[in-house]
Amino acid sequence: MVPALEAGEIASIRFLEFFASAIRNPHTCRAYARAASDFLAWCARAGVPSITALQPLHVAAGIERQTQTLSAPTVKQHLAAIRHLFDWLVTGQVVPHNPAASVRGPIHTAKKGKTPVLDATEARQLLDSIDVSTPVGLRDRALIALMVFSFARVGAALAMRVEDVYVQQRRLWVRLREKSGKRHEMPCHHTLEAYLHAYLDGTGIGDDPKGPLFRTIARGTGRLSDAPLPRANAYAMVRRRALVAGIGTAVGNHTFRATGITAYLKNGGTLENAAAMANHASTRTTQLYDRRRDELSQDEVERIRV
Incomplete structure (x- = not known):
């Protein structure tokens, strides 16, 4: 350009x-x-x-x-x-001054993010609807579960290598490379641990530690290729899976990060720990993913009886 x-x-x-x-x-x-x-x-x-x-x-x-x-x-x-x-x-001495330095943008204050969120029942419905008798089903369930249970951004999830799923202290852990190259490690929820084991064992990619964890499907074979799954393909996949599961919410890749954080906080988790698990520098960012007030608002609206 x-x-x-x-x-x-x-x-x-x-x-x-x-x-x-x-x-x-x-x-x-x-x-x-x-x-x-x-x-x-x-x-x-x-x-x-x-x-x-x-x-x-x-x-x-x-x-x-x-x-x-x-x-x-x-x-x-x-x-x-x-x-x-x-x-x-x-x-670089191309221009004498920055013409944008004194320009101010529009005022914007956000207290809640716009990302669509699933409740726990919908998230479970989506995961249970995936046919895991095929490599693609095992892959899709593992990817969605990773984003829900580890609060992983889709970019970090898709950048993972097989070796980024490892055993430590007799538990399965995942290693994520987040924004600005920050490395983030956390233990797996027992459900995510089971799904990752099923994916690695069922597809045989555990023997390729340097290869991408989430891969495309080789054309005409139904088997995983050596190419990493692109973000656009992941987005198309979650939309397709949500449609098959009968979920009306317009989900996207980021939905699962917000879903996991909200579910954690609803079950007694602290905002500080949620921020650490999500690798947020500030709890103010984590608060944008907290949708507990959505249910409160819905309950209160139903009190309007006319």
């Missing part, structure tokens, strides 16, 4: 270097690339002649335009992408 505005060879190279070397997380890189591309294309249409001609007024106008169609968190992410990009260009 190259700038939509006139930039010159040096600026273009510096621009590409930002996405190639300054951002390590691939998901952040893709999101920032989309944000920068959209903003610079809009600037070109608005008549801004070059990157060096950009002023805070242009950035403010572009951000204001986005608030008409995008959510506040998305707009703030786009502004962060533009700000970081121009910080990089300033340090």
